[in-house]
Amino acid sequence: MFKKVLIANRGEIALRIHRACKEMGISTVAVHSTADSDAMHVRLADESVCIGPPSATESYLNIPAILSAATLTDADAIHPGYGFLSENANFARIVEEHGIAFIGPSSNLIAIMGDKVAAKEAMKKAGVPVVPGSDGAVATARDASKIAAAIGYPVIVKAASGGGGRGMKVVERAGDLESAFNLAATEAKANFGDATVYIEKFLGQPRHVEVQVIADGKGNAVHLFERDCSLQRKHQKVLEEAPCPILDEATRQHIGKVCADAAGRIDYLSAGTFEFLYENGEFYFIEMNTRIQVEHPITEMICDIDIVSEMIRIAAGEEMSLRQQDIAINGHAFECRINAEDPTTFAPSPGRIEEFHAPGGLGVRVDSALYAGYSIPAYYDSLVAKLIVHGRDRDEALMRMRRALGEMVVSGVSTTIPLHKRLVDDPSFIANTYDIHWLESFVATD
Numbered sequence: 001m002f003k004k005v006l007i008a009n010r011g012e013i014a015l016r017i018h019r020a021c022k023e024m025g026i027s028t029v030a031v032h033s034t035a036d037s038d039a040m041h042v043r044l045a046d047e048s049v050c051i052g053p054p055s056a057t058e059s060y061l062n063i064p065a066i067l068s069a070a071t072l073t074d075a076d077a078i079h080p081g082y083g084f085l086s087e088n089a090n091f092a093r094i095v096e097e098h099g100i101a102f103i104g105p106s107s108n109l110i111a112i113m114g115d116k117v118a119a120k121e122a123m124k125k126a127g128v129p130v131v132p133g134s135d136g137a138v139a140t141a142r143d144a145s146k147i148a149a150a151i152g153y154p155v156i157v158k159a160a161s162g163g164g165g166r167g168m169k170v171v172e173r174a175g176d177l178e179s180a181f182n183l184a185a186t187e188a189k190a191n192f193g194d195a196t197v198y199i200e201k202f203l204g205q206p207r208h209v210e211v212q213v214i215a216d217g218k219g220n221a222v223h224l225f226e227r228d229c230s231l232q233r234k235h236q237k238v239l240e241e242a243p244c245p246i247l248d249e250a251t252r253q254h255i256g257k258v259c260a261d262a263a264g265r266i267d268y269l270s271a272g273t274f275e276f277l278y279e280n281g282e283f284y285f286i287e288m289n290t291r292i293q294v295e296h297p298i299t300e301m302i303c304d305i306d307i308v309s310e311m312i313r314i315a316a317g318e319e320m321s322l323r324q325q326d327i328a329i330n331g332h333a334f335e336c337r338i339n340a341e342d343p344t345t346f347a348p349s350p351g352r353i354e355e356f357h358a359p360g361g362l363g364v365r366v367d368s369a370l371y372a373g374y375s376i377p378a379y380y381d382s383l384v385a386k387l388i389v390h391g392r393d394r395d396e397a398l399m400r401m402r403r404a405l406g407e408m409v410v411s412g413v414s415t416t417i418p419l420h421k422r423l424v425d426d427p428s429f430i431a432n433t434y435d436i437h438w439l440e441s442f443v444a445t446d
């Protein structure tokens, strides 16, 4: 097992990884920018190294600085968390080449899954159902028109290298395709350095359902069932739950098995997530995330499995201890992503935290790096806390979430807590009748 892990991230996920390491008897190295000298992950880690100025490109994305920190502190592994360098195949390759373990899949697999066209291709081969669309990249607007006519409008033009909900254009009718195609390609080139785009059928009322897998690269792969992440704003998840309340048991077992089998077939190693849109009883693969996800705690709560520890064990070369027949769903879990943002305009709200009170009690978990007196820097993502609850069933978990939101205090900055309070009382949310587009209109009614 590793002796020392460098955590190449910040905020709540850096703390989450630190906690897993401590419980495994592993010491931790935090890296931080000059804007994060007082951050909780720096305070709690056994050692810390400043890797650059506030801008993420010069610090958390600075590969030479992170590698120097790992060498300097004699770390034998690096956990990238999510965001930043977590899905950067080049980073994973350089880490491997330096004889340091990368806690994630091989650089090769990250590269395939990072290219959505290649990912869809690989998944089709591995027996996973995908969204109908172009078979691979689309070169010209003329080709795009032919494909769109064949699959039928509306369609969505997507950047092969896109991510984080960016680089997508919905096209309702044939007359708009050429300009949308050209704009998508130009924007893809400007934002992701790659003009490659592809086309998919735009699904009108799907849910977003994703399956968590863990595989050890030695042919053992299991699934940890699914999460429903349909509540999205600007293609970003806001509130998630597990399991997906609209799947029956046979469907759940089936899609879980499809994903675990596919993970085994592609020799996947580490934790990963198969994301699907689910409409009219059909699953359509959209992408695979080759890293730990923000919403992983809800799966941990219902399966009672520490996903981050499993990632660490597997990266250290251990065979997987999990057996599919031992993994069962116990109860229901929700996660509210609490951002330091105005709850109606969603404008970021950095600044000093005056008071911070985390809710507690049975079935409540708060993953956050906040503390009273901490100043949220303006340079990074606005996620500041994840409020996670577990209950014996959906109703109990929902009551618990209402109760916990009522206890939570974050003052000094604006947060999205009021939006979550409104959501957990909404009849459509309670009755489960929404799709991935619903939250946009819900937000607009405030």
Ligand code: ADP
Pocket: 131, 156, 162, 163, 164, 165, 166, 168, 200, 201, 202, 203, 204, 208, 232, 235, 275, 277, 286, 287, 436
């Ligand atoms: P990203 O990598 O940027 O997260 P995804 O391909 O995972 O991109 O898509 C993100 C979100 O965009 C999905 O959760 C869904 O809300 C929407 N989306 C993507 N593809 C489609 C589609 N074919 N039809 C309808 N909505 C889609």
